[in-house]
Amino acid sequence: MGAAAHKPGVQRRRWPLIVVVTLIALAGLVGFTSLAIWQVNRLHWKVALIERVEARVHAAPVPAPGPDDWAGITAESAEYRHVTLSGTFLNDEEVQIYTPADFGPAYWVLTPLRRDDGTVVMVNRGQVPENLKDPATREAPEGPQTVTGLLRISEDRGWLFSRDNDPENGNWYRRDIGSITAAKGFENAAPYFIDQDMGADPKGWPRGGQTVVSFRNAHLSYALTWAGLALLVIAAWGLFIWTEFRRTR
The missing domain is CATH 1.10.287 (Helix Hairpins)
Structure with a gap:
């Protein structure tokens, strides 16, 4: 062996x-x-998310959530829901938030809308090119207004390489609703914002209806x-x- x-x-x-x-x-x-x-x-x-968002985006608008519902608002429960609300724009408190666009550097125009109950909802009225950033270069909506659009969740966190908001100097780079309403001194403000639908003039400014409802799968x-x-x-x-x-x- x-x-x-x-x-x-x-x-x-x-x-x-x-x-x-x-x-x-x-x-x-x-x-x-x-x-x-x-x-x-x-x-x-992701498939369930896409189906849920598609159903919400194309549904008939419902009243935007009021103060009693704010605590329960999450991305899963409410984001991209088609809503409507009425009130008066506080045009003097408008905020411009930098964003790249197909036509070059642009800005989201966020204007607070005060409802009859005294609450404030930030409305993203759409994009404007850099040469129209100054509110004096465009016409502002006056008097009672009715807005329809998509409910969006506050962008509390920045993206990779994104710049931080600079409230002291009025420079904004993401739609952080909590920071914006705090800087403006609004005490009874909704924790969400509304992406307004495109208006009657598709070539007007600000240009609404710019929400990107597309999810990479x-x-x-x-x-x-x-x-x-x-x-x-x-x-x-x-x-x-x-x-x-x-x-x-």
């Missing part, structure tokens, strides 16, 4: 290496499979990628085991 163990061409199996490679492969398999399952769950979530491709990597790990481990056992014959 001792002589057989040292026959030419016979090699010992490298069990420590086999165990290490197997553990690494198992970790990779668990990791990639978990990511694939997570992306499948995200896919179902690449979760299926991501799930397939992670699943493919999991299968690749299995194939690589199988090839290693086959090669290792073959060399010990």
Whole structure:
């Protein structure tokens, strides 16, 4: 038996290496499979989100939430809901928020609208080009107004590379409604804002109806990628085991 163990061409199996490679492969398999399952769950979530938003955007407008409903407003429960509200614009308190547009540098025009109950709702009346940023260069709506549009959640957090708001100097870069209403001294202001629908003149300024209702949905491709990597790990481990056992014959 001792002589057989040292026959030419016979090699010992490298069990420590086999165990290490197997553990690494198992970790990779668990990791990639978990990511694939997570992306499948995200896919179902994104599809439900798109269906919900589409239904809200095209529904008939309903009254905008009042103070009694403000505490329960979330993105899931209310964002992109088509709403209507009436009141008077406080044109002297208008805020311009920088945004890139198809026609170059532009600004969102947010104007507070005071309702009959004394509450204030910020209304995004639309975009204007840089040369119309100054309110004196355009006509402001006077008297009682009725607005229809999409309810939007305050942009409390900035995006990657986005600049911070500068309330002291009146420079705004995101629609952070809490900061804006606080800077204006509004004590009874809604925590949301309204993206106003496009007006009768599609070429007028500010240009409403600019809400981008589009959600990138690449979760299926991501799930397939992670699943493919999991299968690749299995194939690589199988090839290693086959090669290792073959060399010990």
